[in-house]
Amino acid sequence: MIYLHVPFCHRKCTYCAFYSKPAHGVNAFGRYVDALLAEMEQRKGEQAHPIRTVYFGGGTPSILPLAELARIVDGLRRSFDLSQVEEFTLEANPEDLTPDYLSDLISLGFNRLSVGIQSLDDAQLRLIGRRHTARQALDALENAHRAGFHNISADFIYGLPHGNFQFSIFNFQLITHISAYALTVESGTALDLQVRQGRVVLPGEEEVVRQYHALRQQFEEAGFRQYEVSNFARPGYHSRHNSRYWDRTPYLGLGPAAHSFDGRRRRWNSPMEVGSGMWKVESEEVLTASDAVNELLMTALRTTRGFLLADIPEAYRAGLRQKLQPYVACGWLYIEESHHPSRHIPNSTLHTPHSSLHTPPSSLLTPHSSLLTPPSSLTYRPTPEGLLHADGIAAELFL
Ligand code: SF4
Numbered sequence: 001m002i003y004l005h006v007p008f009c010h011r012k013c014t015y016c017a018f019y020s021k022p023a024h025g026v027n028a029f030g031r032y033v034d035a036l037l038a039e040m041e042q043r044k045g046e047q048a049h050p051i052r053t054v055y056f057g058g059g060t061p062s063i064l065p066l067a068e069l070a071r072i073v074d075g076l077r078r079s080f081d082l083s084q085v086e087e088f089t090l091e092a093n094p095e096d097l098t099p100d101y102l103s104d105l106i107s108l109g110f111n112r113l114s115v116g117i118q119s120l121d122d123a124q125l126r127l128i129g130r131r132h133t134a135r136q137a138l139d140a141l142e143n144a145h146r147a148g149f150h151n152i153s154a155d156f157i158y159g160l161p162h163g164n165f166q167f168s169i170f171n172f173q174l175i176t177h178i179s180a181y182a183l184t185v186e187s188g189t190a191l192d193l194q195v196r197q198g199r200v201v202l203p204g205e206e207e208v209v210r211q212y213h214a215l216r217q218q219f220e221e222a223g224f225r226q227y228e229v230s231n232f233a234r235p236g237y238h239s240r241h242n243s244r245y246w247d248r249t250p251y252l253g254l255g256p257a258a259h260s261f262d263g264r265r266r267r268w269n270s271p272m273e274v275g276s277g278m279w280k281v282e283s284e285e286v287l288t289a290s291d292a293v294n295e296l297l298m299t300a301l302r303t304t305r306g307f308l309l310a311d312i313p314e315a316y317r318a319g320l321r322q323k324l325q326p327y328v329a330c331g332w333l334y335i336e337e338s339h340h341p342s343r344h345i346p347n348s349t350l351h352t353p354h355s356s357l358h359t360p361p362s363s364l365l366t367p368h369s370s371l372l373t374p375p376s377s378l379t380y381r382p383t384p385e386g387l388l389h390a391d392g393i394a395a396e397l398f399l
Pocket residue numbers: 008009010011012013016017018020058059060093116
């Protein structure tokens with residue numbers, strides 16, 4: 001799989017700590033694409049696995065003029081075998097999605113959009129520095145659907161002041177996937193300063209959790225199933241790209257500040273150098289066996305699929321089972337006997353049955369029966385309450 005980072009935004013949103021810069025003139029785009037094409041040629045040998053997903057993230061990829069996007073897609077086709085790509089995603093901001101731009105994206109081969117809607121309240125959108133209005137967001141989804149996009153993800157942010165979403169104006173039929181993220185105040189952002197100066201007052205934890213539950217309920221009533229702490233999908237429409245990150249599938253990250261992973265080693269690209277506009281692979285880290293286990297726990301416990309004990313090296317299994325037991329006892333995790341041989345589950349079966357979100361399935365093992373089952377065939381999954389505590393549980397389990 002390939003991730004491609006587009007580092008430009010029209011302007012900085014107040015909460016944003018991603019690597020992005022304002023685009024100063026169209027020349028910046030041209031220089032960036034030239035450097036990206038050079039990187040593709042240089043690193044094309046690093047992607048040994050079949051490429052099934054390509055994801056343009058940012059930044060704001062939809063800021064790029066069509067001609068520059070076309071140069072990138074041509075470059076990808078020249079440097080890599082894209083014949084097995086199933087999911088070709090572009091992150092987009094609503095204000096960029098005009099009917100012409102959308103139909104050109106279809107012609108270039110994009111088959112999935114991830115649209116940054118964030119809120120359906122114009123006051124909230126202004127507060128966090130977004131450029132679009134709720135009306136523009138709704139129109140963008142209509143236009144995308146009309147242009148031929150039938151796999152559209154919408155991003156929302158909760159934990160904003162006065163955070164009740166007015167979904168009465170929203171047409172869930174236009175989308176297949178939702179990502180809903182809690183607003184976090186990252187150090188050094190404009191929001192951080194506003195909060196410290198008392199100019200913005202954010203809701204407390206209890207209210208944020210209330211908003212999360214309210215959103216989750218509305219998404220489920222609209223036919224979406226939660227498959228990760230922040231992600232919901234209609235059956236068959238989970239993000240294949242993100243699911244592969246959580247499976248620890250190797251990927252190649254292109255562009256400034258992009259990360260790559262080859263199954264053993266993580267590599268980081270530098271940001272764009274001032275003046276030259278170039279970047280390079282800046283640093284790398286070879287993961288130890290315990291690093292790999294920690295990563296698996298950190299990502300898998302955020303998914304409803306959880307993790308198979310067989311995917312933990314045998315040397316760590318007994319100790320880990322002991323540490324997991326209190327979380328099973330308090331109802332944050334449940335144990336299921338697994339029939340799949342590994343965590344690399346075929347795409348068609350990535351979805352957890354809806355019922356498992358709410359009620360541990362009837363095959364839930366009692367502590368007694370789990371002792372009689374070969375440990376490697378056990379899967380540990382978070383309950384809905386456990387999902388809320390996934391990061392804390394993982395931190396306690398770290399080797
Ligand atoms: S559009 Fe996205 S990447 Fe750009 S500043 Fe806003 S949140 Fe950050």
